[in-house]
Amino acid sequence: MELILKYFPNLTEDQINKFKLLETLYQDWNLKINVVSRKDIDELYLRHVLHSLGIAKVMQFKDGSKIMDVGTGGGFPGIPLAILYPECSFHLVDSIAKKLKVVNEVVEGLGLTNVKTTHTRVEEIDDTYDFIVSRAVAAMPTFVHWIKGKIAKEQRHDFKNGILYLKGGDLAEELKDYRTATIYNLTDYYTEDFFETKKVVHLPIKYKG
Numbered sequence: 077m078e079l080i081l082k083y084f085p086n087l088t089e090d091q092i093n094k095f096k097l098l099e100t101l102y103q104d105w106n107l108k109i110n111v112v113s114r115k116d117i118d119e120l121y122l123r124h125v126l127h128s129l130g131i132a133k134v135m136q137f138k139d140g141s142k143i144m145d146v147g148t149g150g151g152f153p154g155i156p157l158a159i160l161y162p163e164c165s166f167h168l169v170d171s172i173a174k175k176l177k178v179v180n181e182v183v184e185g186l187g188l189t190n191v192k193t194t195h196t197r198v199e200e201i202d203d204t205y206d207f208i209v210s211r212a213v214a215a216m217p218t219f220v221h222w223i224k225g226k227i228a229k230e231q232r233h234d235f236k237n238g239i240l241y242l243k244g245g246d247l248a249e250e251l252k253d254y255r256t257a258t259i260y261n262l263t264d265y266y267t268e269d270f271f272e273t274k275k276v277v278h279l280p281i282k283y284k285g
């Protein structure tokens with residue numbers, strides 16, 4: 077938890093309590109339904125919470141923003157972002173029901189009122205969002221295809237509406253067809269070795285009505 081405060085020192089009491097409670101909730105639920113690997117649960121704050129919040133280091137969501145987390149799995153990056161941005165609404169989507177069971181329990185345990193979850197493939201979602209966030213779900217071309225038509229028209233941020241994807245490694249090949257993509261190295265914000273190869277990719281997506 078100190079790790080979170082090191083990089084996000086202005087959290088409210090309520091946010092601190094929620095971040096603290098995450099560990100207990102994930103430990104309990106992970107025993108029943110394994111959604112986070114054993115190694116990762118021991119380093120929940122580094123590998124999951126801080127990593128998810130990397131998106132918030134790159135850009136800040138304005139109050140009232142609508143965000144979808146595609147392939148949220150156990151709730152990452154959606155849950156940590158929902159704690160950080162209580163005035164934004166988050167839609168967490170996954171095609172595997174048992175993962176969402178854990179997410180729903182965590183959302184309830186935290187008392188988060190700004191999160192909704194849907195058990196479906198993202199292709200079936202019929203709504204629009206300011207931003208679509210994700211981690212470890214699909215290569216960019218597939219992902220872009222899936223989220224077609226799901227980006228809102230109205231621009232409310234300096235960052236253009238689109239995708240904010242947590243990715244790692246060499247992205248040159250994967251992103252070669254996306255000239256408008258910008259890569260942000262998380263090492264610019266975090267000093268822990270874990271972030272050495274970790275990045276946030278921002279890909280603006282044009283609204284197609």
Ligand SMILES: C[S@@+](CC[C@H](N)C(=O)[O-])C[C@H]1O[C@@H](n2cnc3c(N)ncnc32)[C@H](O)[C@@H]1O
Pocket residue numbers: 146147148149150151152153169170171172175196197198199210211212213222
């Ligand atoms: C490797 S896990 C990553 C989970 C989480 N984002 C994380 O980083 O911890 C990938 C997740 O994407 C989900 N997924 C894959 N394709 C999907 C699709 N088309 N629509 C919704 N969820 C999908 C899977 O069910 C799985 O839970």
